[in-house]
Amino acid sequence: MELSTLQGQLSLASKEVENFNTRIENVRWERSELDKRESAAADSRQSLESELASSRERLASIEDETRSLQSQLDAAITGEQEFTTALNELRTNLAVEKRAKQSAEEQQRPMEARLSELREVAIRREAEIENFTNRIQSAADENLSLTAQA
Numbered sequence: 001m002e003l004s005t006l007q008g009q010l011s012l013a014s015k016e017v018e019n020f021n022t023r024i025e026n027v028r029w030e031r032s033e034l035d036k037r038e039s040a041a042a043d044s045r046q047s048l049e050s051e052l053a054s055s056r057e058r059l060a061s062i063e064d065e066t067r068s069l070q071s072q073l074d075a076a077i078t079g080e081q082e083f084t085t086a087l088n089e090l091r092t093n094l095a096v097e098k099r100a101k102q103s104a105e106e107q108q109r110p111m112e113a114r115l116s117e118l119r120e121v122a123i124r125r126e127a128e129i130e131n132f133t134n135r136i137q138s139a140a141d142e143n144l145s146l147t148a149q150a
Helices: 002-149
Strands: none
Touching: none
C-alpha cells in the first residue's frame, strides 16, 4: 500500500514535472516571441526616430523658407503700396493737368474768336487799302492825263 501510495505520488510528481517543463517551454517560447517583438519594436523605434529627425529637419527647412517667403511677401506688399501711392499721385497730377489744359482751352476760345475777327478785319482793311491804292493810282494817272492835256 505504501508502494502504491508512493507510486501514485511519483506519478503525480512526474505529471507536475511534465507540467512545469511544458510551462517552462511555453515561457521560453513566449520570451523568444517577446524578444523578437522587442527587437522589431527597437528597429521600428530606430526607424521612427530617424524619420522624426528627418521630419524635424524638413520642418525647420520649411519654416525657414516660410519666413523667407513672408519677408518677400512683406517687401512686395510694401512695394505695391508705394506703387499705388505713386500711381495715385500720378493720377492726381494728370487730373490737375487735364483741368489746367481744359481751363487754358476755355480761355483760348474767346481769344481765338477775337483773333479770327481781327484776321477778318485785317483782310477787309488790306482789301480797302488795295482798293484805295488802286484809286490813288487811278487818280494819279488821271491827273497826269489831265496835266498832259492841258
